[in-house]
Each structure stands twice: as structure tokens, then as C-alpha cells.
Amino acid sequence: MSEAQQLARRQQRVEELCAGAIRALSGETDLHFRGRRLHRGRQRLPLFAPHLHPAIESDDFGSFRGAADGLALRLTLSDVTLHARHCPQDPVQRLVFELLEQMRVESLVPEGLHGVVHNLRHRFQQWSLAFHRSRLTDSARGILLYTVAQVCRARVTGEPVLDETEDLMEATRAALAPALGSDLAGLRRQRHDQAAYAPHALAIARLVGEMLRSADAEEGASGEATDAEDSERAAFSLVMELDARVEEGIAAAVSGHSRVFAAAQEQYRVYTRAYDREVAATALARTEVLHEHRLQLDRLVAAAGLNGMRLARELKAILARPVHDGWDGAMEEGRIDGRRLAQLIASPTERRLFRSEHVAAEADCVLAFLIDCSGSMKQHIEPVAVLVDLFARALEQAGVASEVLGFSTGAWNGGRARRDWQRAGQPPLPGRLNEVCHMVFKDADTRWRRARLGMAALLKADLFREGIDGEAVEWAVARLQARPEARKLLVVVSDGCPMDGATNLANDAYYLDNHLRQVLQRHERLAQVEICALGVGLDLSPFYSRCQALDLGTAPRPAVLRDILQLLTRPARR
Amino acid sequence: MTELNAWRPERLLDVRAVFGIDSDLQVPAFTERDEHVPEIDEVYRFDRDTTLAILAGFMRNRRVMVQGLHGTGKSTHVEQVAARLNWPCVRINLDGHISRLDLVGKDAVVLREGQQVTEFQEGIVPWALQRPVALVFDEYDAGRPDVMFVIQRLLERDGRFTLLDQNRVLAPHPFFRLFATANTVGLGNLNGLYHGAQKLNHAQIDRWNIVATLNYLPAAEEMAIVAARVPALAGEGSRALLRSMVALAELTRNGFATGDLSTLMSPRTVITWAENIEIFRDPAVAFRLSFLNKCDEDERALVAEYFQRAFDRDIDEAYRLSE
Secondary structure: OHHHHHHHHHHHHHHHHHHHHHHHHHOOOOEEEEOOEEEEOOEEOOOOOHHHOOOOOOOOHHHHHHHHHHHHHHHHHOOHHHHHHHOOOOHHHHHHHHHHHHHHHHOOOOOOOHHHHHHHHHHHHHHHHHHHHOOHHHOHHHHHHHHHHHHHHHHHHOOOOOHHHHHHHHHHHHHHHHHHHHHHHHHHHOOOOHHHHHHHHHHHHHHHHHHHHHHHHHHOOOHHHHOOOOOHHHHOHHHHHHHHHHHOOOOEOOOOOOHHHHHOOOOOOEOOOOOOEEEEHHHHOOHHHHHHHHHHHHHHHHHHOOOHHHHHHHHHHHHOEEEEEEEEEEEOOOEEOHHHHHHHHHOOOOOOOEEEEEEEEEOOEEEEEEEEOEHHHHHHHHHHHHHHHHHHHHHHHOOOEEEEEEEEEOOOOOHHHHHHHHHOOOOOOOOEOOOEEEEEEEOOOOOOOOOHHHHHHHHOHHHOEOEOHHHHHHHHHHHHHOOOOOEEEEEEEEOOOOEOHHHHHHOOOOHHHHHHHHHHHHHHHHOOOEEEEEEEOOEOOOOOOOEEEEOOOOOOOHHHHHHHHHHHHOOOOO | OHHHHHOOOOEEEEHHHHHOOOOOOEEEEOOOOOOOOOOOOOOOOOOHHHHHHHHHHHHHOOOEEEEOOOOOOHHHHHHHHHHHOOOOEEEEEOOOOOOHHHHHEEEEEEEEOOEEEEEEEEOHHHHHHOOOOEEEEEOHHHOOHHHHHHHOHHHOOOOOEEEOOOOEEEOOOOOOEEEEEEOOOOEOOOOOOOOOOOEOOHHHHOOOOEEEEOOOOOHHHHHHHHHHHOHHHOOHHHHHHHHHHHHHHHHHHHHHHOOOOOOOOOHHHHHHHHHHHHHHOOHHHHHHHHOHHHOOHHHHHHHHHHHHHHHOOOOOOOOOOOO
């Protein structure tokens, strides 16, 4: 698990750097990665070309750089409307056309950026080798596409083709040459003019499309081309098979579209609230058990050896704002203090007649942790509990009110809510179908010292059931909104998407996902409460615009604290 | 006083010949160089629009304010124009502690024939007002707005200046000129770069006849400036290096504009970097010493990415996957 967490951390770091480079190269402000795809604001950008999507497990950092540079050039140098006007419908032709347009922009690197040229070449070579080594070039279709890609790129950019496969392509290249010759020359000549380039690219795309059809006929495999119709990814499936397989194992939260949720006009339904409860954590277990857990938690905190005082100082630096707080008297400069004028008469040499405003740092702020207590979190709860305990104490020292909240369900598989539903004859689309359980481990008015026992309840293993995130976020936000502090922060700690077996069965797989997304979008727009998320070994960017993947391992290290502090300071990218 | 009044520009200079700008304008210039005329910097390169704005100030007696990010050479620009016109030029750096008395003048105790006498001493403004001098207020937006009202009337073309302390009214010399340079346009420190910049009174900003903006130049211009400043990099062999340096500077400016970096490379930084390359012989080492160490620690990995893009080399700060 720790390896997966490291991978998620690494992925996030690489994406941050790449997105930064893309922003600098293109000059666009709101570009960022969410769930491994480049987004402009909330809008997802097209895939553009197959070689622009390296995978963290198999590709090197140079490949990511190359892909980022390719994306940046595509965004700056290619006219979207012009491109869309020419783009063919047929998936294979479209793939070739996209690829050729990408090669065009990659040949137009602005002067002075030698590294970009190198990165682009490196990425294309890596992609080509991966394509070749996965034996995709063994089929007639594969070698044809591969040769077209290699030859076209060599011509457009004026760089030589890959040595390793030059011999392999020889026959196909010779067969292609007479048909492509004039258009290839046209590509090179017109690469500065997108409109004049497009007809040549289209001609090549059409030709390749026809050749592929005949190649299919020869191989007798016609099914493959026809099923590539609905999603845009399908257009690339031919070349992106490699990546599609890897994508299963990634540590990004997977989400999809819920038809049920959309059909109900995004009105979230709850079958019954009769069994929902909100409990104080101290009521969850007997006091003796809590004392035992508290001892264990104290041992863990001590073993982690994290510097709480330093954390408190840093939190204060981040969250506190200077406020006017009375006056400093007897100063050598500042405003004249009327009460001291008599002293000037009495002793004319006395200079300390002034007073100045005293400024103090004060945090008018409340921060709440909302901890996902779903079944899978059980294995991470020790480091999470250590972190939360440490933060609660440090926040208190920094003068920031803090809450520790949790959410789970009252039962597995729907519990009494599902039984009621079954008794009522299973009406269709019941909405959420479980007993929601919201837990308060520490509320903002309780000092850490008095909440010690409550926090220990985090270690109680039988709390962890299923997770209904959307409602929990709404509950936590509502609690924060009722607080008098000016700045309100909510930090969600989770290791997965919303999960509830009964609800998913009775509705559809992404019902709760879509609700969470709706809730987050609404609150991000309102911006009364700043919501960020800590993904335990998981990239939560498909849901949250401010999130950080954590590598907790068995005990949190100082680097984790730094990550969290950075998350709190980082502005939201929309 | 009559002597001062007789002191006026006697000849006309051809703008195209003197400033290398495509324009048919002729500007008045003095024949003799006064002690206040700045030294001519032979390799200085003039930006067309800004130069024309400043020249309009000299020719037509307009009040010109030059605004732009730091390190773009705003003050030097005014100074170099004045140097070529042999026009005396006095620069005043404004700061939050400059008071009305400093500008207008104050009573001071002086010794006269062995006696202590209180005498009015003119400040810089009345002094300059009576001479053919170009007065440049540097960092205009650092001056306290309430104090800056002293020059309110001067901003009008024939505005006279009343010395309240002396019951005198001064008429400005016909060749007195007033300029200002500022980082902001008087709206305060919006982007967090210019600590200490004040919000200015817009009734006053409104009185400036011409506001010229001097921001970063096209890459070719900037390369020429760096090459002119650092002769060691002027050769054809260093062109590629210069091009990459300027490209990197542009990346940092974009990075600043998109909010990724909290600092950026000004043309002055690029020149310093070029000079440091002369010393250290290695662009990467010189880059670290001239810019990278000024960046926030969290931003260095991103700056290393920019460096890799321009130079195809990784510096130590660059992120590595194996970490």
C-alpha cells in the first residue's frame, strides 16, 4: 500500500511541475491536471494525440516533460475552431489527423527553447519504443500506423526516424512512399500555416483510413473498427490500448456519470432519514475502552516524533492575520502621547513621549477535519489519528478553533433503511439507502485536553463501515457556517470515493459520486467555506479542486506535515 | 535670474539620427553640457513608444509619467534622453519619509558675518522650477499621497508655484520639465511585488498628460540590450545562449503572470546573469547566483523545469522521479 501511496505522491508532484511548465509556455492561467487529464478551468481538454499521455508506472520524467511541452505547444499554436472544422468523422482518420496536427505544432518550437525540442523528441521516441515493444507493430494495422507516424514526424520536424525500427518499417515505407510523397512534402512546406497544412494532413488521413480498411479485410477482423464509436477515447483505442490497460491500476479516484442522478435533475434523494444519527464520539465506546485507545494513541504520537510546537508556529504564520491590539507607550517615535507632555516640560531631555499601534497576529479561523470512516480507512486510521491529534493540539496553540468529525454508516448493506425499502415493495430509484452516522470526535468549543478521550475513539475498529461523502461534506459545511469565525476551512481526509453497497445496487454505480461532486461544486462556488482534501494514497483531483495525495506509510513523517501546510496555503485552481 | 531665463535650447536634433527611431521629429536641444546633464550611455537602446512619449514631454512641455515593472529601465530612459539633448536632469527618489518641507524649502539657521540668522532655504522644487531642468520623481508611487499635493499645481502647464513661507509666487522657467516613474499606476501594491507602493490620489494622476507604459520588450530587443551591455556575449557565437536566456526570462514572466512564481526575471536580472556568466563561465552556476537563489524554495523545482526547457540541462534543484 505504501508503494501505491508513494506512486500517487509522485504522480501529483510530476503533474504539478508539468502543469506549471505548461502554464508558463502557453501563458494560460487556469490549466491544471485533474484525474490525469489536462483541464482548462472545469473543462476537460481533448486527448489530442496518443503519445501525450505517459504513465507514471512505466515512463520516465523526461516523457512527462515532453508530453507537457507537446500539450503547451498544441494549446498555443493550434487554432481549435479551424482544427474542428477539418477534423474527419471516421475514428481512424481522425486519429491520424490529430497526430499530424500535433506533429505540426511540435515542429514549431519557439527559438531558444532547446530543452523543449529535446523533450518532445524524447517523448515521441519513448512512445514509439513502447508501441513497438508491446508487439503492436506485429499486425498489419499496427505497422501501418506506426510507419505513418514515424515517416510523417521525420518529415515535418526534419528529425531522423528511430534507428531501432528503421529496418522493420522499410517495406511498409516503400509501399507508402509513392502514395504519400507529394502530401508529405506539403506537410513540411506548409507547417507554419494551419489552414494550408490541413488539406495535406486530411489526404494522408484518408489514405491511411482506406489502407487500414483493406488491411482489415485481409485479416478478416472487421469488428474492431466498428465498435470504436461513442467515447472520444475510443478513437485512440487502437494506439492507446497500451495505456488503457495500465490505467486500471492507477491511484486516481475513478468516477463516472450517473444516469439515475442526471435523470432526477440532480436532485439527491434519501429514502429515509429515520435512522440517521449524529453522535458524540465519547458515546461510542465505554470509558475504559476509550482510555485504552487513548494510551495507544499517545504512544503512537510519541513514536512519530513530530514537532508540534513548530507545527503550531507554522500554522499561526499561515492562518493568522495582523490586527490592531492596543498601544505601545513610551516609544521614541510614533504619535505623540498627550499624557506624557507634562513630562517633557519637567524633563526636556526625555525623548520617550510617543506611542505606537501594537499589532498582534490573531487567527480568526476555524478548521475542521472530516474523516472518512469507511471500511478501507481502517488500515490507515493509526497515522491519520496521529496526524489529526497533532493538528488539533497545534491549532489550539495557534489560536485556531478546530473540529474533528467523521462519517460512516450505522450498518452494512443498508441496514434498517434497506429493510424498510424492501418491506415497501422495493419502489424504484429510492436514493440513498443506509443509516448515515455522523460522528463528532472533537467540536470547536471543546479544548483539546477535554476532547482527548473523544479523539481516541478514532481507533475503535468497528466504526468503519461504508461512506456517504456528499451528505457528510454538507453536514460539516453546515456546522462550520454556524461558527462565528471569519475564515472557515474544511479538510476532508479520505482514501476513496463514496461507497455504499445498498445505495449503489438500488440506484447505479456513480450515484453517490455525482452527489459529492455536485455538493463540492456548489460550495466551491459559494466560497464561504474553503474545502480541501487529503487523499490517503489517492489522487482526489476528480472531485476536489484543492487536494493533496499523502504518503502516510505506517506513521506520518515531517514531509507530510509540510504537504498539508502547503495545501492550506495553496489557492484553489478552478 | 535673467541669466537663467536666457538659457534656452538653441538647436534642433534629428530624432532618427540621435535615437535610432523611425520618426521625422526634430527636438530642441542645448548646445552646452551643464554639470547636471547625465553622462551619455552609448549602447543604450531606446524603446520607440516610450522615447516618443518622453520627447513629447521635452518638446511640448507635457508632464510625462513612465510606468512599468521593475528593471525595465524607466528612470534610465528619461535620463538617457536628457543626456542626448544636453538637458540638465535631476532625479529625486521619493520615499515615505520625504515631507513637504524637503520639497518646498524650510527655515534654517545659517551663519552670516559671525551671527546666527534664520534664513529660508529653497527646497528642490523651487530651485528646479526656475531653471531649464528636467525634474524626475523616481518611485513616484512611494511618495506619501498627501505630500505629493505640493506639486499639484506644477502639473498644470503654466502652473505657478506659491511659496507660502515667503509670500512669493514663482513662475516656472519655460524649459522646466517634470517627469515621474512608478511601478504601479497609483492603485497600490496589487500583485504583491511592490511593497511600500502607495495608493495615489487620482485627481493627481489625472493631471499627468502622458502616461507611458514600459514593460518587457520583444525578445530580439532584449537580446540586443543584453549583448550591448555585456560585450563578451555580443558575438554571433553567443546568440544561441542569449536567445535561451531571454526565452527563460519570458517563461518566468509567464509563470509570474499565471501565479506560479512570486518573483520574475527583469531585463536587469538577465543583464546581471549575463555579467555573472562572464565571471563564472557556466550559465547554470550564474543562473543560480543571479536568480534562482532569490526564489522561494518551493518554487525552485518549477524554475528548474523552466531552465531545462531553455537549456536542455538539469540543475540540482530539478525534480527526479527516483526520489
